[in-house]
Amino acid sequence: MLINPKTNWTSNDFYNFGDLNKVEVNIQIVANYLESIGYSIPLEEVVTNRDMFDIDFISSINRVERNLDSIKSNMITPPSYEEMKVWTNKMGFDFNDANRYEKNLLLLHKWAQLIYESYKYCGEFICGEEVI
Template sequence: MWITPKLDWKSSDFYNFQDLNRVENNTEVIAELIRYFILLPSMLTITNRDMKRIEFADSLNRLESNQNILRQRYTPMGWLQNKLDWVSNNPFTFNDAQRLEHNLNLLYQHYKGNTELVPICGAFTCGEEAV
């Protein structure tokens, strides 16, 4: 289920494990929407972080790479370029938090609107129990 992203990050805001869980959850939601249209490569997402988990550069690179995978079919206008070269001791700022949530929100708005236009068809049988 889509979790409303925080789109108003300020330099005074604190980023925590719940924010990363939200970003990864929303990545999964968008991947499911995109799968209505194309087959995506598998992506690893982690949504069960807690206060005991520490993120490293490789995790941030994976998260940003997932967003690059999601935009392969369509890159929305206003997309903010992903940072794919995280290394140890690179500072994570409110601008990075804003980019991650902004890009996912752009994709969600596009695909949510388009999947609602996809006709769903099927069949069901109704009648008496005995055939």
């Protein structure tokens, strides 16, 4: 189960190291769930130990984007999934991006569950002549 997804970020909210840690934990949760049902989800490093002294650079944010995209690309793209961004200097991360991360993770998790529920399981079926 995903950890406390928040999809209602506003311009008045503060996004901090714990929020990005949670996003990366949730990325790992979704990838692990898909792998448990037979999907191969190649992820780059997942960082979940940031603290208030860490500084994330563009390369780190792009890695998070690529990990989300890897999950999406290795399963089914859910409707209303918002595509990844490639971050460059002077692009600003804001509440819309925070909402995009969380909504995409919710969608990916929901669709992974739908995939699992759609599997048809059957046991051994034996038919033929009975010996009397």
